[in-house]
Amino acid sequence: SLKSWRDEKRTVAWLHIPITHSRFISLAGNHGFEYHHAEGSMAMMKLWLKTTREDPTPIFGTHQVGVSGVVINEKTEEILVVQDKNRPYTLWKFPGGLSDLGEDIGKTAEREIFEETGIKSEFKSVLSMRQQHNLPGAFGRSDFYIICRMKPLTFEISACVEEIRECKWMHIEDLKREIEVSSLTMRLTDMVEYGLREGWDVVDIGCEEMESIYKGFKFKLYHRPFHKQSGSS
């Protein structure tokens, strides 16, 4: 059938192979098929048929997305910080973790903060994002890391015994004097100080839900708040 597909000028052939039928994989491999992706009990194989043009099929999921939350008690000027249990070094950092499939970043922040520290919080804005490649433990995928500004809804800490060595509210002045923080944490601490002084609108990247051109789909859009000009200039 590969020959007839080529004759029909089809561009690409896909094979969906359940793990129970994985004996067909070598067979497909002999005909030039390769894995496009596989997950759980299913493998998806692909063969590009057109020789006159380069294969434009996107490779599978190029990025993982991590989210952390800077939970700020504005009255006391304290920030929620944690130390990971399973790392060799003892840096103070903001609670966070990887997004589940299909999860909005604000939800990831709220979930991870609660799981790690027992604190309930509310997403306010995005403060920063980081793109990094070749990180250890990412299976060759790149990393997008989004840092959110969060408002605490509770204040009583109950740290996750499996993941967190220590967790506390730290005053921003003490956090600024810490040496055991990453350059990213220090930068964010400076931004939070700036926002506390000048108002959050100078640092915030806002979020809004909008309707997609694909009917029934919605998306979250993040950008600087701005005032639309009324009428034509």
Add this chain to the structure above:
Amino acid sequence: SLKSWRDEKRTVAWLHIPITHSRFISLAGNHGFEYHHAEGSMAMMKLWLKTTREDPTPIFGTHQVGVSGVVINEKTEEILVVQDKNRPYTLWKFPGGLSDLGEDIGKTAEREIFEETGIKSEFKSVLSMRQQHNLPGAFGRSDFYIICRMKPLTFEISACVEEIRECKWMHIEDLKREIEVSSLTMRLTDMVEYGLREGWDVVDIGCEEMESIYKGFKFKLYHRPFHKQSGSS
């Protein structure tokens, strides 16, 4: 050996299976292994061994990342717009496409703009980002879409015949009157108008390269420009 691994209290077993040895996949499947991921000629299978704790292994690459560029000729107040060739509808949009593995978003914007329109441009800032789930054609992965502000370095259009139906410089006033644009394009057009009027610093999300705590690694960090307070307050 699975039994001895369990006895040693190992938590997870991994199998790296080349396509030429794919006869072992069903065998591994019978012992409870599942695909973690596969690509090209290699499949990675996983079995979580610890029964007392939930498997914390991250799933593989949850997101694809797309980038588009708003290329603005500030003198003429014109923006570079395209119409896709292979879509049923004829919306004006900004040139762009998916990031290659390991590619910084600014580079994706520059590359895609050049491939689609022949225009050379330079990354200036991020204007907006969108997170969307369950998009068609993303193989079940979520979509991060980053929109960059770009400065044109050349002005002569040479559109890609395979991907682009039409490509032109359109004045921002005409783009604002277009009906054949998405809500995202309209929002960005409003932002660009606002930036042209008030200065780019009111809309820009800046970018800077920083050193990682992982020696030898660098990352790109994106946030609002701000003035660090000198000394302690």
